Amino acid sequence: MPNSAYVAKRVINRAFWRKKDKPLLGWLDMELTERCNNNCIHCCINLSLGDLAAKKKELSAKEIKDILREAVSLGCTGVRFTGGEPLLRGDFGELYVFARKSGLAVVIFTNATLINQHLVELFSRIPPLEEIEVTVYGMNKKSYESVTGITGSFEAAWRGINLLLENKIPFVIKGALLPPNKEEIGEFEKWAAIIPWMNKPPRHAMFFDLHYRRDEAKNRRIRKLRLTPEEGLKILTRRKGEYKEERKDYCSKFMRPCGDKLFSCGSGVGVGCVDAYGYFQPCIKLRHPECVYNLRKGSLKDALTNFFPKIREIRAKNPDYLERCAKCFLKGLCEQCPGRSWLEYGTLDTPVKYFCEIAHAEARFLGLLNDSEKGWEVADWKKRVSKFVQ
Numbered sequence: 001m002p003n004s005a006y007v008a009k010r011v012i013n014r015a016f017w018r019k020k021d022k023p024l025l026g027w028l029d030m031e032l033t034e035r036c037n038n039n040c041i042h043c044c045i046n047l048s049l050g051d052l053a054a055k056k057k058e059l060s061a062k063e064i065k066d067i068l069r070e071a072v073s074l075g076c077t078g079v080r081f082t083g084g085e086p087l088l089r090g091d092f093g094e095l096y097v098f099a100r101k102s103g104l105a106v107v108i109f110t111n112a113t114l115i116n117q118h119l120v121e122l123f124s125r126i127p128p129l130e131e132i133e134v135t136v137y138g139m140n141k142k143s144y145e146s147v148t149g150i151t152g153s154f155e156a157a158w159r160g161i162n163l164l165l166e167n168k169i170p171f172v173i174k175g176a177l178l179p180p181n182k183e184e185i186g187e188f189e190k191w192a193a194i195i196p197w198m199n200k201p202p203r204h205a206m207f208f209d210l211h212y213r214r215d216e217a218k219n220r221r222i223r224k225l226r227l228t229p230e231e232g233l234k235i236l237t238r239r240k241g242e243y244k245e246e247r248k249d250y251c252s253k254f255m256r257p258c259g260d261k262l263f264s265c266g267s268g269v270g271v272g273c274v275d276a277y278g279y280f281q282p283c284i285k286l287r288h289p290e291c292v293y294n295l296r297k298g299s300l301k302d303a304l305t306n307f308f309p310k311i312r313e314i315r316a317k318n319p320d321y322l323e324r325c326a327k328c329f330l331k332g333l334c335e336q337c338p339g340r341s342w343l344e345y346g347t348l349d350t351p352v353k354y355f356c357e358i359a360h361a362e363a364r365f366l367g368l369l370n371d372s373e374k375g376w377e378v379a380d381w382k383k384r385v386s387k388f389v390q
Contacts, residue, residue, distance in 0.1 A: 023075020029273035039149035087114040105129035115160030146180035229361035254332035268308035285339030329381035334359035
């Protein structure tokens, strides 16, 4: 593809992706705002549409462009614009075009309510190169607006979705299983199957994260909406064969005790998240004050080469973590991580009971644990994992 007014061609040969040649930054998440035009009952981050104090603190278009420009210089090939609702920003189109002209593929997380003719024409003229990701909160007005809390949001979302369909803009959909809509899962998946770009069933959020800014009033609401491990397992295993095959692949790679090392994931290694105010984080969840880097006073390169490596070396000290999580082989099933410990307890190494219970429920279903066993008590875990995978 030749260079154009909108796309700068970048040649990346196979050697670029060998481990020793990987770019310093391969992918970047950017929260353009924490504000949203919906007020979803389960949301882990949203601020109100009219929060002027938050708006004033947000990165300017120039600051965002500077960050994207540096990201490209470090080897970045893609950016995910998220929020809040990223389309709320009046300069979204300007930022999108800049990202694409810089050679970046763009993923957009949106509720679709602000998709309009101008945007679909923009996406038609300058394709994002990745599917837009739309979260759908219900299949009818009552269920949808019971989740979003905003009158008119159902019609706005479907107007946006239909514009994407009519203009053949590639997009995929996701769901969030909540009391107002969880009985619609069959209808939702049947509809999802007719969307041209959906090559597998939609993902459903159901084990919800607590609020990223540790807002306790919102946390109380989120806790009440979480499915029990048993309810979640019932949904996960509706397509039993597909579920088991997926888990076999995952378990073959990730099932092992992690010891006192907190960061066994890839957060902060070639990836990161910039929040709406210019703080760079190893991952989107981890906002512990000691784990965020102020880009208004530094650079992506400094964070990736000097700051994040130190964060990743942090070791667990919590006795409960060392006695349980550090010895547990269920890492491939468990969502325990420093980010979630921070969200739940304000620490990096406190075991999250909710996710522990979910992992154990899955392990018992898969035959990796007996009813009375705990993952940290199993000595022959390698044999069990090997048997399950084979």
